[in-house]
Amino acid sequence: MTTIFSPLEQYNINPILSLNLSFLDFVLPFDSLLLLGWVDFSFTNSSLAILLATTLFVFLARFSLASSSIVPTPWQSFFEMIYEFVHTIIEEQIGTKGFKYFTFIFTLFTFILSVNLLGMIPYSFTATSHIVVTFGLSMAVFIGATIVGFASHGLHFFHLLMPSGVPAPLLPLIITIEFVSYLTRGFSLGIRLAANMFAGHTLLKIIATFAWQMLTAGGLLSIAGLAPLALLFALIGLEIVIAFLQAYVFTVLTCSYLNDSINLH
Numbered sequence: 001m002t003t004i005f006s007p008l009e010q011y012n013i014n015p016i017l018s019l020n021l022s023f024l025d026f027v028l029p030f031d032s033l034l035l036l037g038w039v040d041f042s043f044t045n046s047s048l049a050i051l052l053a054t055t056l057f058v059f060l061a062r063f064s065l066a067s068s069s070i071v072p073t074p075w076q077s078f079f080e081m082i083y084e085f086v087h088t089i090i091e092e093q094i095g096t097k098g099f100k101y102f103t104f105i106f107t108l109f110t111f112i113l114s115v116n117l118l119g120m121i122p123y124s125f126t127a128t129s130h131i132v133v134t135f136g137l138s139m140a141v142f143i144g145a146t147i148v149g150f151a152s153h154g155l156h157f158f159h160l161l162m163p164s165g166v167p168a169p170l171l172p173l174i175i176t177i178e179f180v181s182y183l184t185r186g187f188s189l190g191i192r193l194a195a196n197m198f199a200g201h202t203l204l205k206i207i208a209t210f211a212w213q214m215l216t217a218g219g220l221l222s223i224a225g226l227a228p229l230a231l232l233f234a235l236i237g238l239e240i241v242i243a244f245l246q247a248y249v250f251t252v253l254t255c256s257y258l259n260d261s262i263n264l265h
Contacts, residue, residue: 007202007205007206007209008202010125010126010201010205011126011129011130011198013044013045013046013130014044014045015042015043015044016042016043016044016045016047016048017042017043018042045125046125046127046130046133048125049115049118049119049124049125049126049127050115050127050133052118053111053114053115053117053118053127054111054114056114056118057110057111057114060075060079061079063075064076064078064079065079082106082109082110083106086102086105086106086109086251087099087102089105089109089248089251089252089255090102090105090255093252093255093256093258093259094255094258094259094262094263095259095263097262097263098255098258098259098262101258104144105251105254105255108137108141108250108251108254109247109248109250109251112128112137112193112246112247112250112251113243113244113247115127115128116128116197116242116243116244116246116247117240117243119197119201119243120236120239120240120243126197126201128193128194128197128246129194129197129198129201130194131190131191131194133194134189134190134191134193134194135187135190135191135194136190137189137190137193137250138185138186138187138188138189138190138191138193139186139190141185141186141189141254141257142185142186142189142257143186145185145254145257145258145260145261146261148258148261148262149260149261149262149264152261152262152264153264156264157261157264159264160178160182160260160261160264161175161178161179161182162174162175162178163178185257189250189253189254192246192249192250193246193249193250196242196246197242197243197246200235200238200239200242201239203235204232204235204236204239207228207231207232207235208232210228211225211228211229211231211232212225213225214228215229
C-alpha cells in the first residue's frame with residue numbers, strides 16, 4: 001500500500017534544537033521567565049533555511065569578489081549585475097536621496113531572493129512561504145519607512161494622508177481611507193510574498209505526487225505519467241522566475257514606500 005503525504009507537510013515547522021523553559025531556568029531569572037515564558041526559542045528547520053541562505057550568499061559574494069579585476073569573472077559579473085540592478089531600482093523609484101538606504105534595500109532583495117531560491121532545492125525548506133517570516137519583513141519596512149517620514153518632515157508627514165485638491169467636506173472620509181490604506185502596507189507586502197511562495201510550492205508538490213503515482217502504476221498510466229512530469233519541469237522553471245519576481249516586487253514596493261516618506265508624494 002502506497003502512502004500519499006499531504007502537500008502541506010512541507011510547511012511543517014520542526015525543531016532541530018529545542019530551548020524550553022527548563023533550559024531557560026538556568027539562564028534567566030524568574031521575573032524574566034514570566035515575560036518570556038510564552039516565547040519558543042527553538043532552532044527550527046525554518047531557522048536553518050534562513051541561516052543557510054544567508055551564509056551561502058555571503059560566502060559566494062566574498063569568494064567571487066575577493067579577487068575582483070577590471071576584466072570580471074562570470075561570478076563577479078553576476079554580483080555586479082545584482083548591484084547595478086538594485087541601484088537602478090532605487091534611482092528610478094526614489095532618486096538620489098534613496099542611495100543612503102542602498103545597503104538595507106540590497107540586503108533585503110538578496111535575502112528574499114536567496115531564501116526563495118534555496119526553497120527550490122528538493123527536500124529543503126522555503127522560509128518565505130510562512131507569513132510569520134514575511135510579515136516580520138514587511139512590518140520592518142513599514143515601521144522603518146514611517147520613522148524616516150517623521151524624521152524627514154516631522155508632523156508635516158501627515159500631509160501624506162491629505163491629497164491636494166480634495167474638497168473640505170470630503171476630507172474626513174479621504175483621510176480615513178488613506179490612513180487605512182497606509183496601514184495595510186505593513187500587511188500587504190508580507191501576505192503577497194508568502195501567498196505566492198506557498199501556492200507555487202503546493203502546486204509543485206501536488207503535480208509531483210500525481211506524476212509519481214502515474215509513473216509507478218504500470219501499463220498505460222506510466223506512459224501517460226510523462227505528461228504531468230513535463231508539466232512539473234515547466235512549473236519548476238516558472239517557480240524560479242517567480243522567486244526572482246517576488247524579490248523584485250518586494251524591493252520595488254519598499255522603495256515606493258520610502259519614496260513617499262522621503263519626497264512626500
